[in-house]
Amino acid sequence: MGDDAKASVGSMSGGAADNVLEQVLRAEREAEDRVADARLCAERTIDAARTAAQAVERTTDRRLEAIRRSYGQQTDALAQDIAAHAIDETGTGTAPVDEEAARRAALRIARRLVGLPE
Structure with missing residues (x-):
């Protein structure tokens, strides 16, 4: 805290200082709640994206x-x-025709025609 802040807090009455402290603590809790909400939202978004990617x-x-x-x-x-x-x-x-050899040759040619490896 700067000297001005110390002086202003020091010049406050006990009740006013307590009120400022309550406001600071309340703001801190609200900030923590917002961070928790943001994390939850991020987790939901990631889960939804993961599910969509799997689909x-x-x-x-x-x-x-x-x-x-x-x-x-x-x-x-x-x-x-x-x-x-x-x-x-x-x-x-x-x-005589070797039918098995003819079948293998035909299969190789057919696979080439459709772009598959022999």
């Missing part, structure tokens, strides 16, 4: 899984078409 994550995971399944189905369908075409074209030759 977005679940939605994204479901979409990615659906895309993966779709690509898998497209790959299988293309592999079957390519294998059938390869067997039709090579079936007229004299050498």
Whole structure:
């Protein structure tokens, strides 16, 4: 406290000094209450943001899984078409066709066509 503040508090009567002290304590309690309210509000905001982020994550995971399944189905369908075409074209030759090798080759080609790794 500065000298002026000490002098003004010192010149107050006992009741006036008590009144100032009560005001200071009340202001301090109100400030603590506001800080506690702000912390609670911040925690609620963080919880809501976390919940929203988890919902977005679940939605994204479901979409990615659906895309993966779709690509898998497209790959299988293309592999079957390519294998059938390869067997039709090579079936007229004299050498026997290794159907498993044709299926693997068709699957590799189909995966390339839809952008998946072999």
